[in-house]
Amino acid sequence: MIVTKAHSLLRPVVLFGTVPWRVTHKLASFQEASRLPEKKLQDLLFPLAALEGELVRGAGDINLQLFRPSAEDIARAEKLFTPSPKHKIDYFSSAVRMDHVPLISQPEVCFLGRSNVGKSSLIRALFSLAPSVEVRVSKTPGHTKKMNFFTVGRAFTLVDMPGYGYRAPTDFVDMVESYLETRKNLVRTFLLVDGSVGIQEADRVAMEMSDEFGLPFVIVLTKIDKGRKGVLLTNLLQVQEVIKRHTACCYPQPFLVSSTQFSGVHLLRCFIAHVTGNIALMSDAKGS
Numbered sequence: 001m002i003v004t005k006a007h008s009l010l011r012p013v014v015l016f017g018t019v020p021w022r023v024t025h026k027l028a029s030f031q032e033a034s035r036l037p038e039k040k041l042q043d044l045l046f047p048l049a050a051l052e053g054e055l056v057r058g059a060g061d062i063n064l065q066l067f068r069p070s071a072e073d074i075a076r077a078e079k080l081f082t083p084s085p086k087h088k089i090d091y092f093s094s095a096v097r098m099d100h101v102p103l104i105s106q107p108e109v110c111f112l113g114r115s116n117v118g119k120s121s122l123i124r125a126l127f128s129l130a131p132s133v134e135v136r137v138s139k140t141p142g143h144t145k146k147m148n149f150f151t152v153g154r155a156f157t158l159v160d161m162p163g164y165g166y167r168a169p170t171d172f173v174d175m176v177e178s179y180l181e182t183r184k185n186l187v188r189t190f191l192l193v194d195g196s197v198g199i200q201e202a203d204r205v206a207m208e209m210s211d212e213f214g215l216p217f218v219i220v221l222t223k224i225d226k227g228r229k230g231v232l233l234t235n236l237l238q239v240q241e242v243i244k245r246h247t248a249c250c251y252p253q254p255f256l257v258s259s260t261q262f263s264g265v266h267l268l269r270c271f272i273a274h275v276t277g278n279i280a281l282m283s284d285a286k287g288s
């Protein structure tokens with residue numbers, strides 16, 4: 001049923017030029033970010049908690065602090081995203097069909113979401129300490145047409161998915177759905193929702209699909225630097241409501257990110273390091 005529903009959300013692909021972005025962000029490393037004044041650092045690391053004051057009224061039991069690693073945890077997680085001769089971070093391969101996906105058994109995470117939501121940009125931000133890794137982003141929706149696999153040493157694999165909805169590749173359903181259904185080493189799906197747009201019908205289909213397959217997933221609100229704060233707050237409350245009432249396998253705390261300003265990226269690195277079993281948290285933050 002989901003397959004049929006998802007089919008109706010698809011459109012043919014149109015592809016234009018890529019946007020070059022090779023300069024490492026000045027806040028890409030935790031060490032650099034730590035030079036910020038304390039309040040700014042906290043807002044950069046924990047953008048959801050930064051909205052706490054504005055969310056208290058009517059927000060009920062919103063999960064702001066469920067995953068709250070210490071500065072040491074964040075610094076340790078960053079090592080995983082920093083390449084070295086013994087720990088290479090590389091583009092590995094691309095696939096449009098399951099018989100083309102790489103046979104890798106290490107834990108895997110994938111980034112899923114509507115076209116143009118910012119999947120590739122977020123992956124580029126996560127990998128910004130490995131500038132030789134090329135992750136292509138575009139202003140034009142439908143840019144990523146294949147499942148692109150990146151290996152992070154022997155620690156885990158990360159997959160950049162083509163976007164669903166407007167201008168999705170025509171073979172999206174076959175490609176992505178069979179990946180989600182059969183990929184044995186997939187430990188977490190990151191479902192990206194544009195913070196300035198909120199949850200759309202296609203996102204609900206993706207959530208239903210994840211629940212149907214029993215896949216643990218996490219909602220990430222992207223582009224939080226964009227648009228009015230009131231809109232972001234409204235969309236955040238909508239997300240919280242959907243997580244609480246309409247999902248079975250979703251992590252209770254949404255993550256907020258801006259790939260341009262780097263908000264929430266350090267926290268997400270730490271969460272990925274944790275869910276792929278690569279760090280045990282020193283703090284009592286929960287991650288499962």
Ligand SMILES: Nc1nc2c(ncn2[C@@H]2O[C@H](COP(=O)(O)OP(=O)(O)OP(=O)(O)O)[C@@H](O)[C@H]2O)c(=O)[nH]1
Nearest residue numbers: 115116117118119120121137138142143144163259
């Ligand atoms: N303001 C702002 N713009 C962003 C952010 N992240 C991505 N963008 C912009 O959004 C557009 C789409 O970004 P992509 O990362 O290519 O989106 P995608 O989800 O990979 O898109 P597809 O591959 O088409 O599915 C680009 O113009 C990005 O520069 C962000 O955090 N803030």
Ligand SMILES: [Mg+2]
Nearest residue numbers: 119120143144
């Ligand atoms: Mg993309």
